[in-house]
Structure formats: C-alpha cells, structure tokens
Amino acid sequence: MEISKDQIVDLMMGFFKTKTLTAAFDLGLFDAMAEGPASLEDICARANAPVASGKRMLIALHAMGLLQREGDAYSLAPGAAPYLVSQSPQWLGWLGRHIDAFLYPLWSYTAQAVRDDKDQREAVFGDKRSWFDILYQNPSDVTDFQEFLGIFAKPFIDGMVEGVDFSAYSRFMDIGSGVGSLPVAVAEACPHLEIAICELPKAACYVRDKIMSGEFADRIDVVEGDVIAGTIPQQEYDLIHLGWMLHDYAPDTQLQILRNIYDALPAGGVFMASETPLDEDESGPLFTSLLSINMLVSTDGGVESTAQQYMQRFEEAGFSNVRVLRINGPRTLFVGEKV
Numbered sequence: 001m002e003i004s005k006d007q008i009v010d011l012m013m014g015f016f017k018t019k020t021l022t023a024a025f026d027l028g029l030f031d032a033m034a035e036g037p038a039s040l041e042d043i044c045a046r047a048n049a050p051v052a053s054g055k056r057m058l059i060a061l062h063a064m065g066l067l068q069r070e071g072d073a074y075s076l077a078p079g080a081a082p083y084l085v086s087q088s089p090q091w092l093g094w095l096g097r098h099i100d101a102f103l104y105p106l107w108s109y110t111a112q113a114v115r116d117d118k119d120q121r122e123a124v125f126g127d128k129r130s131w132f133d134i135l136y137q138n139p140s141d142v143t144d145f146q147e148f149l150g151i152f153a154k155p156f157i158d159g160m161v162e163g164v165d166f167s168a169y170s171r172f173m174d175i176g177s178g179v180g181s182l183p184v185a186v187a188e189a190c191p192h193l194e195i196a197i198c199e200l201p202k203a204a205c206y207v208r209d210k211i212m213s214g215e216f217a218d219r220i221d222v223v224e225g226d227v228i229a230g231t232i233p234q235q236e237y238d239l240i241h242l243g244w245m246l247h248d249y250a251p252d253t254q255l256q257i258l259r260n261i262y263d264a265l266p267a268g269g270v271f272m273a274s275e276t277p278l279d280e281d282e283s284g285p286l287f288t289s290l291l292s293i294n295m296l297v298s299t300d301g302g303v304e305s306t307a308q309q310y311m312q313r314f315e316e317a318g319f320s321n322v323r324v325l326r327i328n329g330p331r332t333l334f335v336g337e338k339v
C-alpha cells in the first residue's frame with residue numbers, strides 16, 4: 001500500500017503530541033482533574049497557569065483523547081487516571097520528566113549522531129562522562145529513570161516469574177536491577193531463594209532505600225558493583241539475570257560483560273539476559289528499531305541486536321547450551337550455562 005502525504009506529515013508532527021503531554025505532566029494539569037470533573041478556571045488555578053494558555057492545552061489534550069468534556073467541565077478519559085495522576089503507582093510522569101531532561105534534547109542531535117556514529121551527550125550537556133554518570137548525577141533523575149523502567153518491566157517480570165523454574169536454583173542475583181521489582185517478585189514467588197541486587201553505586205543507593213523499607217529487607221541483599229569492570233560477587237550465585245542492559249553498551253563491551261558474568265558464575269550456574277531484540281531480518285519491530293537510535297544518541301555505543309547476535313556473543317563468552325526460553329510478555333529471555 002502506498003504511503004500518503006498525510007501519514008508522513010503525521011509522523012513528522014508527532015513531537016507536538018509528545019511535548020503537549022510532557023508539558024501537561026509538568027504543569028500538573030492531570031492532577032488538577034484527579035478528584036473528578038473541573039472547570040477550565042479551576043484546573044488552571046490548581047495548575048497555576050493563565051486561563052488563556054491553559055485553555056489551549058485542555059483543548060489539545062481533549063483532541064488527543066486524554067480528556068473528556070461535558071459542558072464546561074473537563075475530566076480524565078476513562079482508563080487514563082492510573083497513568084496520568086501522580087499518586088498512582090503506574091504514573092507515567094516519571095517518563096515525561098526523563099524525556100524532557102534527557103531524551104528530547106539528545107534526539108535534537110540525531111542527524112549529527114548519525115554523521116558522527118556517536119552519542120551526542122557532549123553537545124547537549126557539555127559533559128564527557130558516561131551515559132550513566134550523567135544520568136545519575138541528580139537523585140531525582142535516578143528516580144525518574146528507574147520508576148518508569150519499573151512500570152515498563154512489569155509485564156516482562158510477570159512472564160519471567162511464571163515461566164522460569166526457580167526451584168532449580170538456590171541463590172539468584174539480578175545485575176542492573178533498577179527499581180528492584182524483579183527480585184521482589186521472585187522473592188514473593190520463591191521463599192527458598194537467597195537473592196541479591198548488584199547495581200552501580202548511585203542506583204544501588206536508590207534501590208537499597210526501596211528494599212530496606214519493603215517486605216523483603218531481610219531476604220534481598222543490595223551490593224554495589226560494576227559488571228563491566230568485573231567488580232561483582234564471585235562464585236556466589238547459581239542464577240544471574242541481566243535485564244535490558246546489554247543494549248546500553250557497544251557489542252565489544254557486551255562481550256566483556258558476558259565474560260565477566262561467565263567468570264562470576266560457579267560451575268553449573270546459569271545466566272539469563274532479557275532483551276527486546278530486532279527481528280532476524282532486521283525489519284523491525286518499530287519500537288526496538290527506534291530504541292536503537294535512542295541508544296545511538298544517548299549511550300556509550302549501545303545498539304539493538306538480533307536474537308542470533310546476542311546468542312553468538314553468549315557463545316563467544318564461553319556459555320554452553322545457549323538458547324531462548326519462551327516466556328509470556330514483551331521480552332526475549334536468553335539462557336546460557338556454565339558447565
């Protein structure tokens with residue numbers, strides 16, 4: 001089917017919607033409707049916005065399908081509140097702030113990133129440090145990043161906890177655990193397992209606070225470590241998982257990470273990595289293909305790969321019986337064994 005001019009224009013103007021939405025989160029417009037229908041004047045007063053400009057936002061948000069309107073009263077569209085109201089555990093405002101502070105500025109340099117075949121952090125932030133050093137310089141940025149990733153990860157975590165036979169293992173370590181929701185879900189489902197989270201120092205501080213104030217403070221250990229440097233617990237965990245992290249790094253670094261994990265496993269140990277790979281013929285999927293551009297503009301050489309490419313790196317790092325374990329949800333789970 002031929003593509004139309006309107007489709008192309010719609011793709012080009014997509015950022016209008018992105019920025020209207022992130023601005024609405026920033027202004028607190030959705031929270032101003034959390035208690036139910038409210039007038040334009042009340043919403044603008046609660047959001048501390050002038051009525052004239054606030055009205056433009058409400059008209060656009062209504063046209064985007066996020067609000068409904070009855071007479072003079074605006075309210076959140078059915079089903080929208082859990083994602084739009086900041087008191088909800090599924091609030092997507094975390095993602096809005098991460099987009100405004102990091103992704104949108106970096107994506108402004110996409111053409112230059114392609115020309116340079118390199119991230120654009122220095123152009124945007126005037127800073128030569130690594131992606132995670134820049135991302136983690138403010139605790140509030142750590143929170144934004146980890147909280148929205150935790151929401152993204154939920155369907156994968158449900159699939160992994162249901163689809164992996166954890167009874168075969170006694171000690172489980174999740175490296176780069178982020179918000180820590182996978183170890184918490186595994187702790188809930190598998191009372192016999194000893195569990196650890198291994199994270200970069202700033203992320204470890206954040207997740208330690210969460211774990212310490214939760215139900216599994218006695219069962220989940222939080223340790224600082226860097227899987228690229230190889231400073232992770234050695235020979236202690238017979239199951240290690242790494243989620244959505246290989247794609248943050250260049251293929252050579254991925255290989256180093258895989259080798260370090262191989263070395264850290266005891267003989268007989270198993271490693272699992274969850275990723276969202278490209279199709280084998282590199283025709284998509286759309287989200288992964290765009291994520292690969294996101295990796296280009298932001299990270300230290302990060303790139304999306306096909307399942308075969310991931311499995312080849314596993315084998316190069318020394319893993320045996322490398323395979324995909326089918327689980328429900330949005331991610332592919334790669335498995336390798338240390339014999």
Ligand SMILES: C[S@@+](CC[C@H](N)C(=O)[O-])C[C@H]1O[C@@H](n2cnc3c(N)ncnc32)[C@H](O)[C@@H]1O
Nearest residue numbers: 153176177178199200203226227228243244245
């Ligand atoms: C994209 S997030 C993924 C979070 C979570 N595992 C998931 O599956 O959604 C990558 C995580 O890896 C951690 N990380 C990045 N580089 C690391 C390193 N060199 N050593 C240990 N953790 C690292 C980051 O702090 C971050 O929490």
